[in-house]
Amino acid sequence: MTDHCLRLLRQHRRLAELAAFPFNFDLDRAADGHAEPVRLASGASLEAVAGCDTGGTYFVCADGSLLYADSEGSAGTLGSSVDEALEILIGLPGWRDCLHLTPADGEAAILARVTGIEEEMREYYGIDAERAELRAALGLSDRSPVELLGMLHTALLRTEPDFLLLNAEEGCAYDLLDPHPRPPLWDSVRHEVPGDPADEPLSTWIRLAAEQGMTELARVALIRRLDEMSMDQSSLLRPGSRKELDLSPLPWLAEEFERLGDLPQAERARGLHARLQRGPAR
Structure with a gap:
């Protein structure tokens, strides 16, 4: 066209x-x-x-x-x-x-x-x-x-992964315009696992997507995960805890963004990690 x-x-x-x-x-x-x-x-x-x-x-x-x-x-x-x-x-x-x-x-x-x-x-x-x-x-x-x-x-x-729109200042992603479900990440990644692939952590599929050259697919998954943590910190709660956060996914996200060459998103992940380590403002 x-x-x-x-x-x-x-x-x-x-x-x-x-x-x-x-x-x-x-x-x-x-x-x-x-x-x-x-x-x-x-x-x-x-x-x-x-x-x-x-x-x-x-x-x-x-x-x-x-x-x-x-x-x-x-x-x-x-x-x-x-x-x-x-x-x-x-x-x-x-x-x-x-x-x-x-x-x-x-x-x-x-x-x-x-x-x-x-x-x-x-x-x-x-x-x-x-x-x-x-x-x-x-x-x-x-x-x-x-x-x-x-x-x-x-x-x-076709919007994702190649046309994910971001707020240029904050780095967070726009929502999808439509409500239609998308296939899970593992559908695109060529890798066999025993049992249900949904039982594997998201990090497994993100890393495999990146290793297989599906850079934008990996980037989208990482950005969506970082946005989730930014908007809803309960997603970081340690299992069985109502208050204690597990912040270890944030340095991992920063490292994965760096592997993709996405330094602004890596910095965003590190910034959130630093803020949450300091705890709520007094």
Whole structure:
């Protein structure tokens, strides 16, 4: 896929206005930037290209994928290119109310949900003539809502590990935009263990992923674990204790981040370790 549609939107004001309303892909909002500084955990580039009326931002990633970050700390990929993502945004203008759906829900449930959302929209503004005009001008296919939902679902599942968005100042990760479960880490790691792989500590799979060259997969697991410890220190309680913390995972996390060359996250782990060693402020 290409950025053909983005070029057309930038060249033709009428098309840009249609994309902004009613489809909430507003090029003019890109100049405002996101609500906070952000970066990809991988270090790959991000370019803000549009925004929406709820404070969200659309970013083009280095490989051309379109990443959406909302103003409440969630993010997800919407397509492998701007063109693909715009097919979804224009074809499913209520896509944010469909994030819980999957192709497994079936055609009837998907169509019922999409129809209900669009009927509510039509009570306030038009979408049909605008959609037809924009699709024709951009050369986009007239796909069914079921097909578009499948495209959206596939795109969202690509968010991790390569497109994990971080708060650039604090280093913590954005939540996933969708609620869909992801496969456990051991599904990606080529290693046999006796018994249930879920019984193995997470550290086993993180180390194996890193050793097998799955750097971003290991990084995501490490960042998510560090975020969990930062937000909920009860996850560090020693077994059987209500107050005593086991801080040993934090130096380990710092070492693993260093192995990946991620010095900012290593420093974040060490900083949390130091704060918790000092105990609560008096």
